[in-house]
Amino acid sequence: FNEMQVRLRSLxxxxxxxxxxxxxxxxxxxxxxxxxAENVENSQERDKMLSTIAEMDSMIETTLKFxxxxxxxxxxxxxxxxxxxxxxxxxMSDAGLPVTMAPAQPLVFECRPAALKRAxxxxxxxxxxxxxxxxxxxxxxxxAIEITIDDEGPGIPEQDLSRVFEPFYRLEExxxxxxxGVGLGLAIAQSIVQSHGGELIxxxxxxxxxRALVTLPR
Numbered sequence: 338f339n340e341m342q343v344r345l346r347s348l349x350x351x352x353x354x355x356x357x358x359x360x361x362x363x364x365x366x367x368x369x370x371x372x373x374a375e376n377v378e379n380s381q382e383r384d385k386m387l388s389t390i391a392e393m394d395s396m397i398e399t400t401l402k403f404x405x406x407x408x409x410x411x412x413x414x415x416x417x418x419x420x421x422x423x424x425x426x427x428x429m430s431d432a433g434l435p436v437t438m439a440p441a442q443p444l445v446f447e448c449r450p451a452a453l454k455r456a457x458x459x460x461x462x463x464x465x466x467x468x469x470x471x472x473x474x475x476x477x478x479x480x481a482i483e484i485t486i487d488d489e490g491p492g493i494p495e496q497d498l499s500r501v502f503e504p505f506y507r508l509e510e511x512x513x514x515x516x517x518g519v520g521l522g523l524a525i526a527q528s529i530v531q532s533h534g535g536e537l538i539x540x541x542x543x544x545x546x547x548r549a550l551v552t553l554p555r
Contacts, residue, residue, distance in 0.1 A: 363397050368468075381497055399521045411449040416555070417480055418444045418453075419475050426473055433545060435470035444475060444482050446553055448479055451471055456529035456537075457484065459522040461551045464488035484551040492541040501539065502527045 367390060374386040419441045429436040464471035467490020477484045493501060502523050523539075530537040535553040542548050 345477070349425070364394075367394055367397065396521075406450060410514045411451055411528075413447050413449055415445050416447075416448050416450045416453070418484070421450060421454055422457060422473055422475060422484060425454060426471075429461060429465070429471075434465050437470075437472050439474040441475040444477055446482055446555070449529075452529045453533065456526040456549060457486075457551070459526045460486045460537075460551070463522055464490075465548070479555075481555055482553040483546040484553070486551075487546055488548075489540060489546045491545045492545065493539060495541070498539050498541075499525075502537075524552075 370415025371387065371390050371394075374383060374390060377383040377386060420443065423438055425493055425510050426436045426438040461471045461473065465488075472487045474485050474487075476485070523537075527537045530551055530553070533553055535551060538550045538552070540550065542546050
């Protein structure tokens with residue numbers, strides 16, 4: 338069993354490195370395409386081509402960041418999850434975004450703080466982009482730390498609640514490319530939470546909006 342676990346871990350690491358290499362190598366031909374597109378005389382066609390290239394570049398950059406983060410082993414350390422979440426909400430609030438957090442007592446959890454911060458940032462960013470605002474809170478149970486992120490948006494159709502975690506999957510009605518993002522935020526957040534032994538669940542709220550629930554084991 339241990340040998341199988343080592344082989345599986347090696348397989349995943351190799352696949353992730355391959356993803357990083359492919360994403361990196363795509364940057365050069367994409368740059369050449371951009372230079373050629375800029376020389377197109379028809380302004381409408383030129384703008385459409387540059388827009389498509391910019392979208393591809395964004396997808397490659399996000400994928401590359403994800404692959405790099407997966408291959409870099411950040412050390413775990415004792416971290417106050419409440420302070421971590423408060424720092425994210427404060428930064429976003431200072432930037433003028435509608436993000437609030439309910440008061441909570443300190444809760445220490447052994448984690449990779451930079452990775453966990455990225456996961457929570459992705460979830461809060463989604464709530465702001467697609468749900469008008471983000472309301473965050475942290476609760477402690479005897480066995481877990483629960484972090485909730487609520488928004489006031491249209492929610493997600495029940496049949497799509499599990500599919501939105503698939504890389505590059507997008508909801509046409511509530512999430513369009515004009516709002517930014519390439520459909521990797523939730524996949525990245527889920528991967529990070531699961532690597533901490535936790536679980537990420539999305540659910541439509543009875544009063545409207547969407548709730549992202551992150552459960553971390555104590």
